[in-house]
Amino acid sequence: MEEVEVTDREDFVRLPFKTAADLPPEAKVVWSRTNKPHTVHEYQNGQNQSDRQNHEYLHRTEMNLDAIKTGDLTLTLKDPRLGDCGVFICTVYNKDGKILRRKVLTVTVKVYQVIKVSVEEGKRSVVLPFKVTRRLLSEDIIVKWRLSDLEDRLLYIYHRGHQGPTQDQVYGGHIEMNEDPLTTGDFSLAISDLRLTDSVYTCTVYDEHGEILHQKVVVLIVRGLQMEMVEVTKGEPSVSLPFKIPGPVDEDIRVEWTHPDSKQTEVMTFENGEIQLSKQNKVYRRRTEMDKDLLTSGDLSLILKNPGVDDNGLYKCTVYSGEEVQQWKTVTLSIRGQ
Template identity: 35%
Template sequence: MKMLVVFVILVHVSQHASAVVLYEGDHFLLPCEFPTFELDNPTVVWSRYDLSPSTVHQRQKEGDELKNQNQLYRDRTSMRTDALETGDLSLNLTKLQLSDSGTYTCSVTSAIWREKRVTEVQLQVKERFPSWAKALLILLVLLVVVLLVTGVLLVHFRQYFMSVYQVEVDSGAESVLLPCKTTVCLPGDIKVEWRDRDNWEVHVYPNGSDQPEKQHQFFRGRTEMKRNLLKPGDLSLTLKYPTDEDTGTFTCTVYNREGNILMKKQVELKVQVCQVEVEEGVESVQLPFRTTGDLPEDTTVWWTDSYRLVHKYQDGSDQPEEQDQFYRGRTEMKRNLLETGDLSLTLKKPKVRDTGRYGCRVYDMEKNLLRGKIVLLQVKDRIQDTDQTVDIRNRSSSTDPTPLMADQSV
C-alpha cells in the first residue's frame, strides 16, 4: 500500500502555513536560513525533542558530526557542504517514513552565543487512501464542507474557545498591547514576569516596581506596564515598535512571595513582515528600520540578503571593504544612526535582480543580538521613466513612520 505525506511549515514571521503532498520513498527539504557566516565557529543542529537522542543532523565548521544522530535517520539526512558559509541551513530528508512525523527544530550556536532556535517545521506522514476508497470521495467532500463551516464559526468565536489569546499587528506600528487581566484580588508582594518564546525575560515587575536590569537587552527600553496595576488587576504589557523578530508566544506568570505560581496566561503575537515594493529605474529605495537611539557606541549593524553581506557599520563608520562586490557603491546609511536609532538602508539604482529578503541584525561588542528586522523587497520591471527617490515603508501599516525619539524602541 502506498503512502502519502502531508507537512505543515510553521514560520515565525508568517501567519499562513503551507501544505504539500508527497509519497513514500520521496524526499523533503526542511527549510532554514540564518546568517551563520557572521558567527564565530557556528554549529547547526536539527532536532526532534520527542526522540532520544534528539539529534537528527548536526553540522560544524569541520563538516557533519553524526555520532549523536538518532539511528532512525541514519544515511537519510544531508546538508549543503557550504551551508555555514551561505546561511542556507536546509536539511534534506530522504526515504520518508511514518515514524518521521514530528516537529523538527533548527538551532544555531556559536562559541560566544547561546542556542538560538531559528526555525520549526512540523512534518506529518500519513497513509494514502486505497484505490477502493474512491467511492467515499462524495462523503469526504460533504465532510469537508461541514468542517469548513465549523472552521468559520470557530474563527469567529475563537476567543471563546482558545486558551491562548492572539494579537496581530503591522510591522511599523508604534506599539502593541499584550493583554493579561484578572478579576481576582492579588496580594501586594507578588512578582509579575513576562517571557517570550525563547524564555527570555521580557519584563519583570516585583513588589510594585519595574526592574529593567533583569530583562533581556533585546527588550530593554521597549516594554511598559501600567502603574498601580494591582488595583485594576491589569497585568497587560505594552511592547513598543514590534518587528517580525517579536513574533511568537509571550507568557505572563504571577508568583507569590514563596515563589508559587498564582496565575499564568499566554498571548500569541503575530507581526506582519515589512514589505517594500518599487519599480526598476528609480534613483533609490529605502529599507526601513527605526529603533531606539540608546544603542552603545560599540554596536555593529549588519544588513544581509539571503547569502551576501549588503552593508556593515562598525566602530562608528561604514565598512565598504567588507561588503559584497555586488552592492559596493550602492548602499548608504544615515549619519549618527546610533544616536537617532534610524538604521534604515538606502539601496541605489535597484534592479529586478535585487528582489529578495533582506535582514538587519544589530550586535554589541560581545556579539549579543540587540535588535533585528526582516524586509522583503520587490523590484518590478520598469514601466516608465522616473527620476526620483522612493521611500516605501510597511505597505500593510496605516501608521505614518516618523523618526523615533530616544525613549522609543523597535
C-alpha cells in the same frame, strides 16, 4: 492562548491579562519568554523590577502600578520589533512561590515594509530605498543589505560609522550608501552596475546583540520596455532584430539568441570572442549574422536572412557573465504577406 498582532511601525503593543482582583498584595508577576534568558518584566510590591529584566526589554515594558489591586496584569511593550515575535507567558506567584495565575500569548510583529521598485530594462543603475525612524538610530546598530532571491548573499554592511560592500564577485565595487546614514536615517543602497533580473533585496537593522530591530524587503522588477515588435514583408532579403547595449563589452560575456516559440530554439550563440556554430540549430545556419566587432560596439543585433512564416514569433537575447544574467531583450517578429 491568545494571539496578538502588531506592525513594526506601531509605538507599542499591549499584551492583555485581566483576572479577578483577589490577588494577595505580596504577589509577584513575571512576564517571560521560553527562548530568552531572564525575564521580560517583573512586578512586585507595587513596583516594576527593572534590575531583573532582560537587557533587550529594558525601558521597553510597563505595567500599571496598581496591577495587583485591580487584577489588570496587562503588559505594555514599547517599540515592537521582529525579534519580539514568539510566545510570552505571564505567571503570578504568591510569597511561597506557588503559582496562582498563568496566561500564555503569542505575539506576531508583522512587517509591512515590502515595496516594489521598477527599473527599465537597459538601465544599469537603481536606488533601493530604506529610511528608518530616529528612534532606531544608535551608534551600536548594524545594517546589512542582502540579495535574497535564489540564494542568500550579503552585499553591504554598516557598523559604527564604517561601511562598505562585501567581496561579492558580482556586486562588489558597484554599490554604495550615503556617507552619514546615522544622521539622516537613510540607508538606501545605490547599485551602479545592475544585473537586470527580477530580484528580492532585504535590508535589516540589528542591535548590538544581534536582535532584529527593523527590516525592509525591496522587490526589484525589470520593466520590459525593451520588448520590441519588428515587422517585415515576406520576400525581403533580411530583417534585423535590434539590441544595443553600452560598449565596450566585457570579453568574457556570452550572448545567446533563442526562439522560444519554435522547436528550433538555438538561433545563435556568441562566446569566447566568436560565433559558436556548434550550438546553432541547422535551421539558422548560414541565415544569421551578428556584428563581428560587437565587443567594441555593443551592437548585439541579430540579422536573419530570408525570413519566412516559420520565423514568426518571440525571440530573446540574453547576455551572461559566467552564469549571471546581465541583460536581456525580447523581440517579436511578424512576417507580413506580400
